[in-house]
Amino acid sequence: xxxxxxxxxxxxxxxxxxxxxxxxxxxxxxxxxxxxxxxxxxxxxxxxxxxxxxxxxxxxxxxxxxxxxxxxxxxxxxxxxxxxxxxxxxxxxxxxxxxxxxxxxxxxxxxxxxxxxxxxxxxxxxxxxxxxxxxxxxxxxxxxxxxxxxxxxxxxxxxxxxxxxxxxxxxxxxxxxxxxxxxxxxxxxxxxxxxxxxxxxxxxxxxxxxxxxxxxxxxxxxxxxxxxxxxxxxxxxxxxxxxxxxxxxxxxxxxxxxxxxxxxxxxxxxxxxxxxxxxxxxxxxxxxxxxxxxxxxxxxxxxxxxxxxxxxxxxxxxxxxxxxxxxxxxxxxxxxxxxxxxxxxxxxxxxxxxxxxxxxxxxxxxxxxxxxxxxxxxxxxxxxxxxxxxxxxxxxxxxxxxxxxx
Numbered sequence: 001x002x003x004x005x006x007x008x009x010x011x012x013x014x015x016x017x018x019x020x021x022x023x024x025x026x027x028x029x030x031x032x033x034x035x036x037x038x039x040x041x042x043x044x045x046x047x048x049x050x051x052x053x054x055x056x057x058x059x060x061x062x063x064x065x066x067x068x069x070x071x072x073x074x075x076x077x078x079x080x081x082x083x084x085x086x087x088x089x090x091x092x093x094x095x096x097x098x099x100x101x102x103x104x105x106x107x108x109x110x111x112x113x114x115x116x117x118x119x120x121x122x123x124x125x126x127x128x129x130x131x132x133x134x135x136x137x138x139x140x141x142x143x144x145x146x147x148x149x150x151x152x153x154x155x156x157x158x159x160x161x162x163x164x165x166x167x168x169x170x171x172x173x174x175x176x177x178x179x180x181x182x183x184x185x186x187x188x189x190x191x192x193x194x195x196x197x198x199x200x201x202x203x204x205x206x207x208x209x210x211x212x213x214x215x216x217x218x219x220x221x222x223x224x225x226x227x228x229x230x231x232x233x234x235x236x237x238x239x240x241x242x243x244x245x246x247x248x249x250x251x252x253x254x255x256x257x258x259x260x261x262x263x264x265x266x267x268x269x270x271x272x273x274x275x276x277x278x279x280x281x282x283x284x285x286x287x288x289x290x291x292x293x294x295x296x297x298x299x300x301x302x303x304x305x306x307x308x309x310x311x312x313x314x315x316x317x318x319x320x321x322x323x324x325x326x327x328x329x330x331x332x333x334x335x336x337x338x339x340x341x342x343x344x345x346x347x348x349x350x351x352x353x354x355x356x357x358x359x360x361x362x363x364x365x366x367x368x369x370x371x372x373x374x375x376x377x378x379x380x381x382x383x384x385x386x387x388x389x390x391x392x393x394x395x396x397x398x399x400x401x402x403x404x405x406x
Contacts, residue, residue: 029377032406035082043082049149049405050076050098059393060386073098074155074401075148077117088125092136094118107201107270108262114198117167132172135197139172139188139212140165140245141300142287143330145227150376152229152296152334153368154383154399157348159328163302165247165283168192168208168258169199184216194249196258205251205278208258212285214243221291229298230334230342231291232375238292245285251278256324257304263311263321277311281323294336303327309356326352334368344368344383360390377405 025033031045053074058064076098083090094117096102102113120134137145143156144164170192178184193199194208218240220226222233226241247257253276254260262270263277287300309323328351334344346366352359368383385397 029374029405042084045079045081047079047081047406048077049079049403051148051401051403053154053399053401055400056398058396060396061393064396072100075101077101077149088123090122090124092118092120092122104198107274108195109198110200116198128176130174132174135167135169136172137167138165138190138192138208138210138247140210140247140283141285141302142227142241142243142289142298143300146229147227149403149405150228152298152332152342152344152370153346153366154381154401157300157330157332157346157366158350158362158364158387159300159302159330159348162256162324162326162350162352163283163285163304163328164259165208165210165257166259167197168194169197170208182217182219184220186214186216188212192258194252194258196254204253204262204276206249208247208249208252210245210247212243212245214241216241221289225291226289228376229296230344230370230372230376231294231296231336232339232372233291234294234336234339235291236293239290241289243285243287245283245287247283247285249281249283252281252306252323253278255321257281257283260324261321263319263323265311265313265319267313275314277313277319277321279309279323280307281305295334297333298330299332300330301327309353322356324352325356326350334370340372342370342372344370358391362390363388376403379403 031047033046035044051074054071056069059066078095078097080093081091095115096117102115105111105113116135118136120132120136122130122132124130141160141164143160144166170190172188172190174188176184176186190210192208193203194205195203218238221239222235225231225233225235225239249257252258253262255263265275265277268275282305284303285300288298290297304325306323306325309325311319311321313319329349330346332344332346334342336342348364350362354360364385364387366383366385368381370379370381372379380402382400387395389395
């Protein structure tokens with residue numbers, strides 16, 4: 001099935017290439033090729049990227065013990081974007097091809113791999129107002145919205161894995177305006193299904209509502225640098241983005257808002273007879289990005305709460321599931337020693353509510369080194385992390401990754 005889907009996709013690309021009026025190959029990192037319709041009413045840029053990752057880990061409470069290692073294609077993506085009918089109507093389609101990209105198939109995704117990452121239309125209907133319709137990343141924590149191909153380190157932090165609201169399907173309204181010659185404000189509002197991506201069987205509970213405001217006191221970043229790791233543009237003047245988020249998932253049925261596992265009740269499981277525990281879940285974020293002359297600093301704080309975090313059966317007995325409430329802090333910085341070599345460091349603290357989850361705090365310390373051969377489009381990254389886990393054995397992790405983006 002995976003091979004069939006890939007062949008169909010590639011066949012479509014070839015067909016469009018043959019029938020397009022103009023096909024040209026841009027420079028490295030700007031897409032495999034660009035298509036322009038015969039009547040100039042549509043465009044399409046086709047891109048491909050993948051990451052090859054090697055990891056090694058050890059338990060460290062009693063010396064280096066229980067060694068483990070792994071190699072995998074961490075991500076592999078096929079991307080299409082452009083405009084249709086008018087440059088004011090843009091679109092993006094991104095497909096995940098690696099096993100990690102497609103994992104998560106279940107009854108609720110019709111027992112199939114989840115190929116589609118993004119499938120969204122973006123209509124600039126008036127001035128600086130843009131409406132997004134489809135499946136894509138919600139306007140959540142900054143680190144999640146940064147593309148995995150534009151990260152400063154090998155991968156995102158523990159804060160993201162515990163608190164992100166990731167992708168969902170729905171509608172987003174986006175706008176920006178200036179308070180002065182330099183002071184820029186961007187704000188985003190979203191209404192989504194609240195179940196995560198690629199759900200095909202119904203909507204449990206209510207919907208999800210997200211609002212985000214971003215403040216740029218010194219003006220916008222170069223090259224969309226507020227959502228890219230590292231200061232590869234070497235900002236001549238200081239640039240700062242400070243953002244505030246609030247997300248409310250009405251009658252959510254998963255342990256991490258629209259992420260995590262479903263909370264089944266009354267002895268049911270995935271299937272047509274499934275019953276769910278639902279509760280209102282709120283997530284709050286504050287984050288910032290600062291860049292100047294090769295130096296960058298990113299900070300994020302996340303907090304999740306629930307009206308009643310303990311999942312209960314119809315008779316009031318506990319199921320053993322609970323909402324992962326608590327807070328997290330991530331601090332990350334980097335400095336470019338040259339235009340292509342960067343050192344970076346990160347500290348992450350995860351503090352879930354121990355009275356609910358039974359878990360203590362986690363602290364992770366990471367040192368990274370990156371070589372940008374062609375910016376983020378061709379790079380080699382490595383890092384080492386020490387994780388102090390209060391409720392189980394502490395861990396040491398080494399990672400090495402090569403990222404290429406056509």
